[in-house]
Amino acid sequence: MKIAILIDSSCGIKNTKDYKDLYLVPLMITKEDGQQIADDANLKDDEFYKLNDSQLLKTSQSVPGDVMGKWDELLKEYDEVVCLLLSKGLSGQYNTFRMFSQEDEYINKIHVIDTNGVSIVIKRQLELVQKLISEGKTGKEVKEIIEKFYNQINGYIIPKSLDQLVRGGRISKAAAGLAKILKITPILKYNGEIDKQGKTRTFKKAVEEAIELLKHTYPNNKKIDISYSRADDETLELVKNIIENSGLEIGLFDNLANTIICHTGRETFAFMPFEVWGEELWK
Known part of the structure; x- marks a missing residue:
């Protein structure tokens, strides 16, 4: 075959x-x-x-x-x-x-x-x-x-910048301006679709919260896959340090697909669990 x-x-x-x-x-x-x-x-x-x-x-x-x-x-x-x-x-x-x-x-x-x-x-x-x-x-x-x-996979997407979401009409300019002043960062949930999960103060806290959500949903998972659109080295290092400090290992660390970047823009990070299928399939 x-x-x-x-x-x-x-x-x-x-x-x-x-x-x-x-x-x-x-x-x-x-x-x-x-x-x-x-x-x-x-x-x-x-x-x-x-x-x-x-x-x-x-x-x-x-x-x-x-x-x-x-x-x-x-x-x-x-x-x-x-x-x-x-x-x-x-x-x-x-x-x-x-x-x-x-x-x-x-x-x-x-x-x-x-x-x-x-x-x-x-x-x-x-x-x-x-x-x-x-x-x-x-x-x-x-x-x-x-x-x-993969029928119930859950992950999280965090756009550091809201510029693309504003251009696409998903967030109003007024809301984005207020979010920038208050340093609010949205957390989007990915489960085959993209939806709102919540929001928090600062990009760093948003990443930390997303990782805690993944640890709660997948308590046996020890590795996080990350994809991202273009961001400065300081932001990339910040994300890596947060993962390592959480006790998890970084698996894939790769570019986000253009399909997503068209909607979320630069400085967007997606966090997905590695072992959604169970260890028995990966042995």
């Missing part, structure tokens, strides 16, 4: 050459003038940040023809394809391609997983999927395992 893995760019991986049997279909980024850009390796980080700083970018699903064309291409070489796509709570990506996967030529060959994930969540899922495939699991079995252990 030969199985390929297909991701979209919400995973944050642009270059798949370093991974075995991994392929990418990009999400699309739409500029204010309506022009669409593929969120792939051709969109360099500096170019993306320059665009995102200068205008309000929107994101949209992968082009259906590109995805199905990639399926057809992969099925010439592989028996099955496992798809790790952006959470259905953030996009119609999952529902669209889950529907297409039910067409006769794809049934039992294309497995679109309900990841409940984005960014480092999907990166961790990718590690687990590769492990399960190496153990001889079928695409159907891989799908069932991922969906079982």
